[in-house]
Amino acid sequence: MLDLDEIDLKILNELQEDARISHQVLSERVGLSPSPCSRRIRILESKGIITGYSAHIDERKLGFAMNIFVSVKLAHQVDTGLVSFERAIRLCPEVVDCWLMTGNRDYLLRVSVRDLDEFEHFLTARLTRIDGVSSIESSIPIRRVKGGMSRLT
Amino acid sequence: MLDLDEIDLKILNELQEDARISHQVLSERVGLSPSPCSRRIRILESKGIITGYSAHIDERKLGFAMNIFVSVKLAHQVDTGLVSFERAIRLCPEVVDCWLMTGNRDYLLRVSVRDLDEFEHFLTARLTRIDGVSSIESSIPIRRVKGGMSRLT
DNA sequence: CATGAAAAAGTTCACCA
DNA sequence: TGGTGAACTTTTTCATG
Numbered sequence: 303m304l305d306l307d308e309i310d311l312k313i314l315n316e317l318q319e320d321a322r323i324s325h326q327v328l329s330e331r332v333g334l335s336p337s338p339c340s341r342r343i344r345i346l347e348s349k350g351i352i353t354g355y356s357a358h359i360d361e362r363k364l365g366f367a368m369n370i371f372v373s374v375k376l377a378h379q380v381d382t383g384l385v386s387f388e389r390a391i392r393l394c395p396e397v398v399d400c401w402l403m404t405g406n407r408d409y410l411l412r413v414s415v416r417d418l419d420e421f422e423h424f425l426t427a428r429l430t431r432i433d434g435v436s437s438i439e440s441s442i443p444i445r446r447v448k449g450g451m452s453r454l455t
Numbered sequence: 456m457l458d459l460d461e462i463d464l465k466i467l468n469e470l471q472e473d474a475r476i477s478h479q480v481l482s483e484r485v486g487l488s489p490s491p492c493s494r495r496i497r498i499l500e501s502k503g504i505i506t507g508y509s510a511h512i513d514e515r516k517l518g519f520a521m522n523i524f525v526s527v528k529l530a531h532q533v534d535t536g537l538v539s540f541e542r543a544i545r546l547c548p549e550v551v552d553c554w555l556m557t558g559n560r561d562y563l564l565r566v567s568v569r570d571l572d573e574f575e576h577f578l579t580a581r582l583t584r585i586d587g588v589s590s591i592e593s594s595i596p597i598r599r600v601k602g603g604m605s606r607l608t
Numbered sequence: 609c610a611t612g613a614a615a616a617a618g619t620t621c622a623c624c625a
Numbered sequence: 626t627g628g629t630g631a632a633c634t635t636t637t638t639c640a641t642g
Contacts, residue, residue: 306517318510321474326619334628335628337629340619341620356474357505360503360505364607392601395606395608397601399601400599402596403596441558446553448541448552477635478636491609493636
């Protein structure tokens with residue numbers, strides 16, 4: 303079903319580092335000519351191994367200088383909690399990352415804000431108003447050491 | 456210095472959702488013609504607002520089905536701890552994300568592994584062997600609810 | 609900033625090895 | 626599967642309004 307060889311992994315690696323590289327340059331780097339190269343790309347896309355392409359945007363340059371991790375626990379009695387909580391979270395522009403954790407109704411969020419004032423507003427005007435939210439814990443990172451790329455090897 | 460208008464934000468949004476969109480289609484969507492559109496893109500790149508383009512790869516399809524968050528605390532006495540720890544982390548293919556947290560010598564990692572066996576190997580053969588690592592706590596997410604995009608608004 | 613045309617570059621396809 | 630070359634599309638640049 304998958305059958306990825308070394309060349310496919312090289313292609314994935316190159317496209318992960320620069321999605322707008324031309325097929326010509328890409329084909330030279332992976333040691334192929336352009337045609338089979340673009341064929342392989344289309345196969346990788348159709349198999350769902352490549353799921354899309356996106357521009358990387360420097361959030362700090364747009365004014366979102368702060369990241370904050372927030373652990374959220376939902377109240378035990380709320381039965382439709384997960385679905386409605388997740389729907390609410392997806393509508394928050396501040397939340398850039400959200401994981402459902404093992405353990406009961408535990409979420410880990412990463413929120414992106416301009417400053418602490420905006421974070422306080424996010425907490426009071428949004429997060430605490432979502433139905434079923436019972437406890438919140440925040441921690442503040444200083445900087446990102448590594449990130450943004452998928453594991454390939 | 457920045458001077459981003461509505462159209463620039465639309466461009467960023469479109470490129471974040473599909474970095475390989477053609478300039479023609481993009482220009483239609485943002486309500487411009489292709490020439491000024493590509494000029495704006497180049498400006499956004501040169502200002503460092505767009506920092507790159509990358510393919511999204513489905514890690515699960517490559518066999519990396521599990522994510523694990525790992526909190527690491529470094530021993531207090533290790534002075535060159537941060538630099539050498541970070542260098543070691545950058546060399547671990549399993550670590551897809553790493554944040555330096557506030558609080559003393561605290562890191563939050565996200566590691567991507569095939570299964571618990573590989574995770575155990577990562578812990579015993581890699582992480583615990585890095586100089587200065589004093590305590591480790593793991594938590595396992597069930598699924599990602601939201602993620603992968605930068606905040607724009 | 610829009611338009612339109614021309615030049616350059618990139619992509620895709622049929623066909624052969 | 627990979628290579629070649631032709632047909633096609635897209636991108637870039639420029640003159641003009």
